[in-house]
Amino acid sequence: MSRSIYGGAVFEMAKQQFEQVANHLQIPKMERDRLLYPKRAIAVSCPIHRDDGRTEVFQGYRVQHHLTLGPTKGGTRFAPSVDVGEVAALAVWMSWKCALAGLPYGGAKGGITVDPYTLSPRELEALSRRYMQEMIPFVGPHTDVMAPDMGTNEQVMAWFMDTYSMYQGQTINEIVTGKPVSAGGTLGRREATGRGVAYLVGRALDHLGVKAGDATAIVQGFGNVGSVTAYSLAERGVKITGVSDHTAAYYDPAGLDVAELQRHITKRGQLAGFSSQSTIEPSDLLLRKCDVLVPAAMEQVITDQNAPKLKCRILAEGANGPTTPEADAILDRRGSEIFVLPDILCNAGGVIVSYFEWVQDLQRLFWEEAEVFDRLYRILERSFQQVIARAKHDRISHRMAAMAIGVNVVQSAKRTRGLFP
Numbered sequence: 001m002s003r004s005i006y007g008g009a010v011f012e013m014a015k016q017q018f019e020q021v022a023n024h025l026q027i028p029k030m031e032r033d034r035l036l037y038p039k040r041a042i043a044v045s046c047p048i049h050r051d052d053g054r055t056e057v058f059q060g061y062r063v064q065h066h067l068t069l070g071p072t073k074g075g076t077r078f079a080p081s082v083d084v085g086e087v088a089a090l091a092v093w094m095s096w097k098c099a100l101a102g103l104p105y106g107g108a109k110g111g112i113t114v115d116p117y118t119l120s121p122r123e124l125e126a127l128s129r130r131y132m133q134e135m136i137p138f139v140g141p142h143t144d145v146m147a148p149d150m151g152t153n154e155q156v157m158a159w160f161m162d163t164y165s166m167y168q169g170q171t172i173n174e175i176v177t178g179k180p181v182s183a184g185g186t187l188g189r190r191e192a193t194g195r196g197v198a199y200l201v202g203r204a205l206d207h208l209g210v211k212a213g214d215a216t217a218i219v220q221g222f223g224n225v226g227s228v229t230a231y232s233l234a235e236r237g238v239k240i241t242g243v244s245d246h247t248a249a250y251y252d253p254a255g256l257d258v259a260e261l262q263r264h265i266t267k268r269g270q271l272a273g274f275s276s277q278s279t280i281e282p283s284d285l286l287l288r289k290c291d292v293l294v295p296a297a298m299e300q301v302i303t304d305q306n307a308p309k310l311k312c313r314i315l316a317e318g319a320n321g322p323t324t325p326e327a328d329a330i331l332d333r334r335g336s337e338i339f340v341l342p343d344i345l346c347n348a349g350g351v352i353v354s355y356f357e358w359v360q361d362l363q364r365l366f367w368e369e370a371e372v373f374d375r376l377y378r379i380l381e382r383s384f385q386q387v388i389a390r391a392k393h394d395r396i397s398h399r400m401a402a403m404a405i406g407v408n409v410v411q412s413a414k415r416t417r418g419l420f421p
């Protein structure tokens with residue numbers, strides 16, 4: 001690629017990971033740009049009226065990585081960090097994630113550069129609707145299907161679906177996933193990512209011969225992924241000793257009450273103010289001793305600075321891209337000390353159940369919750385087994401194995417369709 005619009009540390013990280021796996025797979029140089037660089041990137045300006053009467057314009061993006069296997073699929077992030085590079089990296093990771101799980105999708109991701117915590121509910125609705133309105137020419141149930149990510153939720157998905165449907169003159173549920181059940185969503189999507197993380201942690205504990213009832217876990221981020229992961233791990237008997245969000249971090253070796261934490265969040269909207277006794281420095285949280293460490297917030301929180309000091313047995317990546325390549329190299333050197341569940345495997349529960357939601361919407365035929373989770377766990381189990389086997393066979397890390405499987409799927413589909421070069 002001569003010059004690209006994709007810059008920044010997060011895209012560099014996705015690129016570095018891809019180059020490593022491409023070297024391992026001996027992918028010819030001329031094929032690499034085709035696999036890595038996104039098909040399309042859309043940038044839009046979203047003006048809204050603020051509650052104080054001002055007009056403010058927010059920048060929005062959507063990056064569609066490849067359309068080789070079907071429509072593109074991925075979440076929409078509302079966060080101050082959002083830029084085209086971050087969104088592109090997340091779209092690339094979505095592609096490897098969908099391919100590893102065997103879903104008929106390419107990856108996409110979108111977002112708005114905004115701190116959603118500073119918006120009133122009316123402003124959030126106006127911005128969500130304006131963003132979808134601007135995206136209408138570029139998305140569709142068979143082109144690109146959005147879903148939630150950081151800073152967005154079921155309500156935002158309902159506004160997206162409603163805005164798109166109003167412009168089409170009919171209800172089109174299948175334009176987004178992660179909707180409320182009352183607006184054509186599926187049972188289980190809200191919990192899918194966190195329950196998937198907990199399922200895979202259970203499998204990793206089995207692998208290490210550790211009983212869930214003897215294990216402890218620390219979870220960074222207490223939003224959709226973090227809170228459901230904490231809850232589901234606690235249900236499996238794991239003691240939750242640490243949690244954090246963007247406002248506070250708590251650690252108690254005796255265990256924290258996840259239901260209490262959830263009630264506090266529902267009331268206050270943030271973890272701050274939960275307890276004065278167990279409060280600790282957020283940066284310390286990741287370094288506390290535990291069996292399972294779950295980063296479930298931002299990218300690049302496990303770095304070359306803290307990777308040598310991690311005291312966990314399992315690193316379960318609920319977040320996308322929490323571990324930098326430099327940290328990965330350190331974890332590799334630490335060998336079997338830390339069992340890594342890489343992001344594209346660990347947090348795939350969300351997009352897998354999104355796929356189920358899309359299928360149900362297209363068919364207008366809805367499943368029982370038990371069927372959703374039974375099918376989810378079967379796919380996760382297959383992916384887990386494939387990653388473990390590939391890592392062992394090729395003598396590579398779990399991340400490289402997961403990516404190798406995903407990249408191979410996309411590469412072979414491109415070759416078969418004749419889209420290369």
Ligand SMILES: NC(=O)C1=CN([C@@H]2O[C@H](COP(=O)(O)OP(=O)(O)OC[C@H]3O[C@@H](n4cnc5c(N)ncnc54)[C@H](O)[C@@H]3O)[C@@H](O)[C@H]2O)C=CC1
Binds near residue numbers: 220
């Ligand atoms: N929502 C989903 O279905 C999926 C989300 N993910 C990934 O999981 C991660 C979290 O996403 P969601 O839970 O959906 O977002 P969310 O918006 O529901 O929650 C994010 C959480 O992270 C916390 N947070 C933000 N900055 C932080 C910081 N500096 N330190 C500690 N906590 C911080 C927030 O306070 C909040 O508790 C992201 O990386 C996202 O891309 C991955 C797969 C699916």
Ligand SMILES: O=C(O)CCC(=O)C(=O)O
Binds near residue numbers: 347
């Ligand atoms: O549910 C989806 O379609 C995508 C979820 C997502 O954004 C992710 O897996 O990172």
